[in-house]
Amino acid sequence: MKSLLKVTLYMTTAAGMLLGQSAMADTSDKRIALSNNYAGNSWRQAMLRSWEKVTSEAVSNGVVAAADAFTTAENQVTEQAAQIQNLILQGYDAIVINAASPEGLNGSVKEACDAGVTVVSFDGIVTEPCAWRIAVDFKQMGKDEVLYLAEKLPDGGQLLEIRGLAGVFVDDEISAGIHEGVAETGKFEIAGSVHGNWAQDVAQKAVAGILPSLPDDIVGVVTQGGDGYGAAQAIKASGRDMPIIVMGNRHDELTWWKEQKDANGYETMSVSIAPGVSTLAFWVAQQILDGADVPKDLTVPFLRIDQDNLEENLANTEAGGVANVEYSLEDAQEVIKGAM
Amino acid sequence: MSGRLSPRLLRSLLPPLSLAALLIAIFWLQPRTMSYFGLNLLLNLAIPIALATIAQMFILCVNELDLSIGGFVSLVACITATWLHDTPLLGIAALAGLIAAYAALGALIHLRNLPSIVVTLGMSFVWLGLAVLVLPTPGGNAPEYIRTLMTLKPAYIPFPIIASVVIALVVHVGLMRSAHGTVLRGAGGNPRSLECAGWSLLKIKMGMFALAGFFGVLSGMALVGLTTSADANIALRYTLLSIAGVILGGGEFVGGRVSPIGAVIGAITLALAGSFLSFLRLNPDWQIGAQGAILIIVLALRVLIGRAEARK
Incomplete structure (x- = not known):
C-alpha cells in the first residue's frame, strides 16, 4: 500500500512537472555526454558524483535518454580532442565539456558543431564561438569577500591576502577582484600577501612566515579557498587575536568555523564554486536541445555559506571534501534568464 | 615448409594485421564509424601522431632516442599559431631555425659522444619553455592554408587516409628504396664499417636529426590545422606515442631496423586503440592500463615470431 502511495505521489509530481515544463518530453530521446579532462582531486570527484546523481535521475524520469560521463585517462589536450571526436561518432546529441585547454579543443568542438552536436563547456571553458560557455566570475568572487568584510567591519583596517598558485589565471582574477573591492570600499589596506597554493599546509607555513612582519591589528584575511584553515592555525599559534578569515567551503574550514562559532560566536562567510556546476551544465544542454533560447555566455552562481546556514552545509559536506550543491532544471532556467 | 608463412613475412604482416583487427572491432562496436565522415573523425588526429612517429623513427634509425619530440611539436604548434599566421616570414625563419637546431643537436650528440636520452630530455624543457614564451596563454590562429589542407574533403577517400599513405610511401621510397637511404640506415646498423668506407657519420647524424626536425615541424603544423589554435602543452603525449608507434610498427631500438610504413601504421593503431577503449565504455582508470596491454x-607476438626466426 505504501509503495502504491509512493508511486501515485511520484506520478502526480511527474505529471505536475510535465505540465509546468511542457517542453520536457521533447528531449526524451536525446543523449548527452560529459567529456571531462581530469578526475584526480576531490573537487573533480565530487563533480562526477553530482553528475551521476542528477543525470541518472533525469534518465530514469525520461527527461533524456542517456547522460554518460567520460574522463580522459591523462589530462592531455590531444587525448580529449580525440575523445570529443569519438563522442560525435557515438551519436550523442550534446556534449558537455570541462576542457583541458580553452583553445586546443576548438578544432574538435567545431567538428561537433558542424555535425549538429550541441556543445556546452563549463569550468574549463572553450573559446570556439559555436559552443556555449558557463564561466566562473572569479573576479566577482574576490570582490564579494571584501564587500562582506566592509559590511562586517565598518571601520575598515588592515587585511592579509592569501593568494593561490602563482601564474594561474584563477589566482590573478580573484586577486584582481579583491584589490578592486579594496579600492572601491576605500577603508581597507592590504598589509601583506602570501601564496598559499590553495592548500592548507602551504598556507599555514606562508602565513606563519609573514605574521611577524605584519602590524598587530590585522582585522581580516581574504583567501581563495583551501587556505583558510591553515591561516587560522598559523594565527592561533602566533597568539594574535583571530581576525575574520573568509573561508572557501572546504570541510576542514567549515569544521573549524563551526567550532569557533560554538565556542565564542565567531562570524565569517565562506564562498567557492560548487562541483555540482556540472549538473547546471547538464540542464543547460538539455534546455538547448529542447529548443530554448540560451545566450552563449552564462555565469556560474557562487555557493556562499553564511553564519545561519553553516550547520546545514557542513552536514552535507563529506570529510575531506568541498561543500556542494546540485542544480535543478529550475536553477538552470534562472541562470539562463539572468543572462538574457 | 613452403605451405607456411615465413617468420620474416609474419613479422612485417603483424602491424597491418593488428590495425585491421582493431578497425574491425571498432566498426563492430560503432557502425557509425564505417563511413566517410566517421573515418575522417576517427583518423584525423592520427596524422600529426604519424608525422611525429616518422620523426622519432629517423632518430631511432641511428640508434638514438628523442625524448623531446612532444615538447618540440608543441613549440612548433605555438609558432605556427602565432608567428606563421601573423608574420609568415618570421614564422618560416623560426621553423627553419628549429630544424637547424635539431641538426646541431645531432652534431652535439655525435661529437661529444653524449647519450641522446639525456640531451633530448634536457631539450624537452627548453622547447616547452620556449613554447610558453611564444604563447604564454593558449590561443593563436591556424594559418588559413593549413586549416584548409587539414579539413580537405576529397571525393571518396577521407583525407587522413590519403595523407597517411602519402607520408608512408614518400618516406619508404626515400629511406628504404634509395641508395642514400641505405647509407643512412647503415649508420644505425654498422656505423664503424660505414665510417671505414669513407662516409661521414657526423653528416649522417646531422642529416637524420634534421629530417626528424622537419617531420616534427610538419607534425606541429598539422596539429594546429586540426585544433585551430595552440597551447604550450598541446603535444606532450607525442613523445611516448611516437616511440611506441615506431616499435609497434616493427622498428627496433638499435640496429637501424625501422620501417616507415610500419611506423605510420603503428601510430594509427595507437590512436585507434584510444577510440576502441572509449567505444568499449571502459572505466578511464583502466584505459591507460588497457592501452599498455594492447602494446x-x-x-x-613479435617476440614469438622473432624466436621462430632465430630457430630457423
Whole structure:
C-alpha cells in the first residue's frame, strides 16, 4: 500500500512537472555526454558524483535518454580532442565539456558543431564561438569577500591576502577582484600577501612566515579557498587575536568555523564554486536541445555559506571534501534568464 | 615448409594485421564509424601522431632516442599559431631555425659522444619553455592554408587516409628504396664499417636529426590545422606515442631496423586503440592500463615470431 502511495505521489509530481515544463518530453530521446579532462582531486570527484546523481535521475524520469560521463585517462589536450571526436561518432546529441585547454579543443568542438552536436563547456571553458560557455566570475568572487568584510567591519583596517598558485589565471582574477573591492570600499589596506597554493599546509607555513612582519591589528584575511584553515592555525599559534578569515567551503574550514562559532560566536562567510556546476551544465544542454533560447555566455552562481546556514552545509559536506550543491532544471532556467 | 608463412613475412604482416583487427572491432562496436565522415573523425588526429612517429623513427634509425619530440611539436604548434599566421616570414625563419637546431643537436650528440636520452630530455624543457614564451596563454590562429589542407574533403577517400599513405610511401621510397637511404640506415646498423668506407657519420647524424626536425615541424603544423589554435602543452603525449608507434610498427631500438610504413601504421593503431577503449565504455582508470596491454600483446607476438626466426 505504501509503495502504491509512493508511486501515485511520484506520478502526480511527474505529471505536475510535465505540465509546468511542457517542453520536457521533447528531449526524451536525446543523449548527452560529459567529456571531462581530469578526475584526480576531490573537487573533480565530487563533480562526477553530482553528475551521476542528477543525470541518472533525469534518465530514469525520461527527461533524456542517456547522460554518460567520460574522463580522459591523462589530462592531455590531444587525448580529449580525440575523445570529443569519438563522442560525435557515438551519436550523442550534446556534449558537455570541462576542457583541458580553452583553445586546443576548438578544432574538435567545431567538428561537433558542424555535425549538429550541441556543445556546452563549463569550468574549463572553450573559446570556439559555436559552443556555449558557463564561466566562473572569479573576479566577482574576490570582490564579494571584501564587500562582506566592509559590511562586517565598518571601520575598515588592515587585511592579509592569501593568494593561490602563482601564474594561474584563477589566482590573478580573484586577486584582481579583491584589490578592486579594496579600492572601491576605500577603508581597507592590504598589509601583506602570501601564496598559499590553495592548500592548507602551504598556507599555514606562508602565513606563519609573514605574521611577524605584519602590524598587530590585522582585522581580516581574504583567501581563495583551501587556505583558510591553515591561516587560522598559523594565527592561533602566533597568539594574535583571530581576525575574520573568509573561508572557501572546504570541510576542514567549515569544521573549524563551526567550532569557533560554538565556542565564542565567531562570524565569517565562506564562498567557492560548487562541483555540482556540472549538473547546471547538464540542464543547460538539455534546455538547448529542447529548443530554448540560451545566450552563449552564462555565469556560474557562487555557493556562499553564511553564519545561519553553516550547520546545514557542513552536514552535507563529506570529510575531506568541498561543500556542494546540485542544480535543478529550475536553477538552470534562472541562470539562463539572468543572462538574457 | 613452403605451405607456411615465413617468420620474416609474419613479422612485417603483424602491424597491418593488428590495425585491421582493431578497425574491425571498432566498426563492430560503432557502425557509425564505417563511413566517410566517421573515418575522417576517427583518423584525423592520427596524422600529426604519424608525422611525429616518422620523426622519432629517423632518430631511432641511428640508434638514438628523442625524448623531446612532444615538447618540440608543441613549440612548433605555438609558432605556427602565432608567428606563421601573423608574420609568415618570421614564422618560416623560426621553423627553419628549429630544424637547424635539431641538426646541431645531432652534431652535439655525435661529437661529444653524449647519450641522446639525456640531451633530448634536457631539450624537452627548453622547447616547452620556449613554447610558453611564444604563447604564454593558449590561443593563436591556424594559418588559413593549413586549416584548409587539414579539413580537405576529397571525393571518396577521407583525407587522413590519403595523407597517411602519402607520408608512408614518400618516406619508404626515400629511406628504404634509395641508395642514400641505405647509407643512412647503415649508420644505425654498422656505423664503424660505414665510417671505414669513407662516409661521414657526423653528416649522417646531422642529416637524420634534421629530417626528424622537419617531420616534427610538419607534425606541429598539422596539429594546429586540426585544433585551430595552440597551447604550450598541446603535444606532450607525442613523445611516448611516437616511440611506441615506431616499435609497434616493427622498428627496433638499435640496429637501424625501422620501417616507415610500419611506423605510420603503428601510430594509427595507437590512436585507434584510444577510440576502441572509449567505444568499449571502459572505466578511464583502466584505459591507460588497457592501452599498455594492447602494446604488450602486439610486442609479445613479435617476440614469438622473432624466436621462430632465430630457430630457423
